[in-house]
Amino acid sequence: MPLTSRIPGLALPWRPIAGDAPMAIATVGEWQWTEAARLVRECGGRLVALWGSDRRDLDEDDDDRAFAVHAAYAIREGLCIVELLVPESKPSYPDLSGLFAPATRMQRALFDLVGIAARGASDTRPWLRHGAWPEGTHPLRRDFDASSLPANTLTDYDFVRVEGDGVHEIPVGPIHAGIIEPGHFRFSIVGEKVLRLEERLGYVHKGIEKRFEEFTVPEGYRLAGRVSGDSTVAFAWAYAQAAESLLGVEPPARARWIRALMLERERVANHLGDLGALGNDAALAFALAQFMRLKEDWVRLSAEIFGHRLLMDRIVPGGVDADFGAAQAERLVGQSHAIEAEVRELRHIFEEHAGLQDRFFTTGRVTPELARTLGLTGLAARASGQSNDLRTDYPAVPWTEIGTRKAVQSQGDVAARVNVRFEELLESLRLVRAIAVGTPAGPCRTELPAAAPGALGAGWVEGWRGEVLVVLEAGEGGRIRRCHVHDPSWQNWPVLEHAVIGNIVPDFPLINKSFNLSYSGHDL
Amino acid sequence: MIRILRQIVKTGLVSEPPPRADQTLRQRAPEIQDEVLRLLGRALTIRQVDAGSCNGCELEIHALNNAYYNLEGLGIKFVASPRHADMLLVTGPVAKNMERALRIAWEATPDPKLVVAVGECGCNGGVFGESYASRGAVSNVIPVDVAVPGCPPAPIAILEGILTAVSARMGEGAGP
Ligand code: SF4
Numbered sequence: 001m002p003l004t005s006r007i008p009g010l011a012l013p014w015r016p017i018a019g020d021a022p023m024a025i026a027t028v029g030e031w032q033w034t035e036a037a038r039l040v041r042e043c044g045g046r047l048v049a050l051w052g053s054d055r056r057d058l059d060e061d062d063d064d065r066a067f068a069v070h071a072a073y074a075i076r077e078g079l080c081i082v083e084l085l086v087p088e089s090k091p092s093y094p095d096l097s098g099l100f101a102p103a104t105r106m107q108r109a110l111f112d113l114v115g116i117a118a119r120g121a122s123d124t125r126p127w128l129r130h131g132a133w134p135e136g137t138h139p140l141r142r143d144f145d146a147s148s149l150p151a152n153t154l155t156d157y158d159f160v161r162v163e164g165d166g167v168h169e170i171p172v173g174p175i176h177a178g179i180i181e182p183g184h185f186r187f188s189i190v191g192e193k194v195l196r197l198e199e200r201l202g203y204v205h206k207g208i209e210k211r212f213e214e215f216t217v218p219e220g221y222r223l224a225g226r227v228s229g230d231s232t233v234a235f236a237w238a239y240a241q242a243a244e245s246l247l248g249v250e251p252p253a254r255a256r257w258i259r260a261l262m263l264e265r266e267r268v269a270n271h272l273g274d275l276g277a278l279g280n281d282a283a284l285a286f287a288l289a290q291f292m293r294l295k296e297d298w299v300r301l302s303a304e305i306f307g308h309r310l311l312m313d314r315i316v317p318g319g320v321d322a323d324f325g326a327a328q329a330e331r332l333v334g335q336s337h338a339i340e341a342e343v344r345e346l347r348h349i350f351e352e353h354a355g356l357q358d359r360f361f362t363t364g365r366v367t368p369e370l371a372r373t374l375g376l377t378g379l380a381a382r383a384s385g386q387s388n389d390l391r392t393d394y395p396a397v398p399w400t401e402i403g404t405r406k407a408v409q410s411q412g413d414v415a416a417r418v419n420v421r422f423e424e425l426l427e428s429l430r431l432v433r434a435i436a437v438g439t440p441a442g443p444c445r446t447e448l449p450a451a452a453p454g455a456l457g458a459g460w461v462e463g464w465r466g467e468v469l470v471v472l473e474a475g476e477g478g479r480i481r482r483c484h485v486h487d488p489s490w491q492n493w494p495v496l497e498h499a500v501i502g503n504i505v506p507d508f509p510l511i512n513k514s515f516n517l518s519y520s521g522h523d524l
Numbered sequence: 525m526i527r528i529l530r531q532i533v534k535t536g537l538v539s540e541p542p543p544r545a546d547q548t549l550r551q552r553a554p555e556i557q558d559e560v561l562r563l564l565g566r567a568l569t570i571r572q573v574d575a576g577s578c579n580g581c582e583l584e585i586h587a588l589n590n591a592y593y594n595l596e597g598l599g600i601k602f603v604a605s606p607r608h609a610d611m612l613l614v615t616g617p618v619a620k621n622m623e624r625a626l627r628i629a630w631e632a633t634p635d636p637k638l639v640v641a642v643g644e645c646g647c648n649g650g651v652f653g654e655s656y657a658s659r660g661a662v663s664n665v666i667p668v669d670v671a672v673p674g675c676p677p678a679p680i681a682i683l684e685g686i687l688t689a690v691s692a693r694m695g696e697g698a699g700p
Contacts, residue, residue, distance in 0.1 A: 180582065181577070202621055204621070210655060232580065345527065
């Protein structure tokens, strides 16, 4: 891509990052850090991710050792990463949560992991640190010693209390009733009505970002593909992009098409599962049985053709570890047609079902204005009038060839999120067919050169839930020095707290499912 | 309603025959066999606990509930509380932040209880291993009867693991 993204109105020393979308990084001072955020906010851009790293060992002068904090912004021109060096003697940086609401939890996590604080932030409670490592130690610092940790003690969490006549609290979790990931929800309610929901997450924090340091750049894709199992393709692809960007190679054309095929298959699988569960949560068990049957058919063909039901480990740096022939292309097309016919029938059933529509409409509403203010992203944002989708905003091969239609709704309720899912599901079925017949011949993989220490790469992919970002830095001996992986659930979890306000408690599972956010992708 | 009925009729029965128990998956001598035998002849209730998984294993456990595997037909049911469960089905490396919750769930499950660890992570920590934040294998935290490898194991392998764990109470094997 010849274009370099840059923030309009601010001259910064941008260094381009190779990749499908226009991307660039600039190292800035404190004033520019805040000014960049303000300008991005002003031009309608969004904060994609915020992370920190320890680079004190890279500084030769002992008096000048520094950490770094990074903010990645999406603007019309592309992805802009702003990097601020934070001196060890004064480990803090200007707070961004006043401009970007999603920064709040990212800053809290950043402090837990790296030990640099957002100066001026109002909420500084620990977020990922529940007591597995003691206060004052930070796992992503390079001198962190995991071998001498004291016993695992859980710390109390300071929930916000809602006072008032007849208000009472319902604590739920971390283990929920059902087959779902763990997290804690605290509802403050009057009668059946939710006054407030406060989430506490981090229960499945398993040290993913630290773990990356034990792998080489070509190896890291397996861990990336397990950040959030339901988005394994999106993460593995973003990781592969980051590795290729860092190494200065491009995957063969055939690999790009096959990657896109897998991404759309992952989108279809998740939408099928979630639509079934949404019907079920609104008391239509029939929907669950039907959609889960379709999903099973879908993943079985993935296993048959590509060797894995969820398509794990098929996307690797340099290309793909999977291929298909003409007979299989025919099966892909045939299945996609068959499933489309059934999905259309089921959609009719949804639309004609008064009970279902009654539960879906106006439930869990996030207005477009609230979505903008809170930084909602991905499919949930498209259901609230925010028309961002990387596949159309910064189109790359194969979307440049086969096009893709963005699904946008504006009412922001469960019904809108159901509609966006149906629309995207049908569009992805079309894309699967277009890719199956349009994939060019050629090799599936390219050789990888050695990684130069200090080299940086980034990958940015529109997964089924929203945008996934991976930023990768190489260290000595081809190893990963730092890998930041970002799931869109970071943005959307806080919005769920708003979406349930004023709804009745029994509607929570339905609202929650309509977002279906990742715990693992968030907790890392 | 007509559309719903038509769709049900069109779909027909899709359930497939279940797998057989695999004795090689067994990890712990069934010292609880006698008590388990007492339970013979009634439904098996399972409480699933995600102790730190990437959620891939959950997708396959969900799939186990689809019509192809006919779980309820085999008398196997997922329940909401460990107090109502005969078996814990545990996924993930055990995140340290989940360690206590997992122990509490295990203690709340009435004896004799069975524990099946699911997935590479449940077996040995998987790609996440043991770290400042992860205890690794489920058996590092609670006793495990059967561990099912795979990342994630396919539904049929999970079912095989469940049947292996209960085969003691059902006598020889666990065929249909
Ligand atoms: S075994 Fe694989 S799918 Fe299961 S939790 Fe571990 S990484 Fe995820």
